[in-house]
Amino acid sequence: MSKTDLKIRLKIELPDGIRLGYGKIDLLRAIDREQSISAAARSMGMSYRRAWMLLEELNRSFAAPVVETRMGGAGRGGASLTGTGMRIIAIYDDAQTRADEALADQLRKLADELADDPSPPTEDGS
Secondary structure: OOHHHOOOOOEEEOHHHOEEEHHHHHHHHHHHHHOOHHHHHHHHOOOHHHHHHHHHHHHHHOOOOOEEEEOOOOOOOEEEEOHHHHHHHHHHHHHHHHHHHHHHHHHHHHHHHOOOOOOOOOOOOO
16 A cells, blocks of 8 residues: 555444444345345355344344345345435445545545555564
C-alpha cells in the first residue's frame, strides 16, 4: 500500500449491539452479483456456514430481511437481495463516501508522517 492508498474501512455500531461493516456489505454485494449464498461465500474465501450466520444476523437485525432465498433444484435455487438489502448497501456507501470526504485532510496528514521505506516487521511483531 502506498501513501496515496490510505482508506477508511467503516464499521458502524447500531443500537442493541448490531454491527454493520465492510465485511457484511461485501457479502451482500457478492450475493447480489452471484445470486447464490454459496457462490458468494466462495468468491470471498468464506465458508458457507459463516456466510449463512452473517446473513441470519442481518435478517434478524433489520425490520425486513436483507436477503431472500429460493429453494429449488439445479438452476432454480438461489438468493437475492431484497429492497431492504439494497437500501442498506446504499446507506452504507453514502456513509463511507461522507467519511472519506470528511477525513481526507487527516488521511493526507497521516500519510505525510509515514516512513518512506518502512522496515518489515521482525519475528516478534515489532
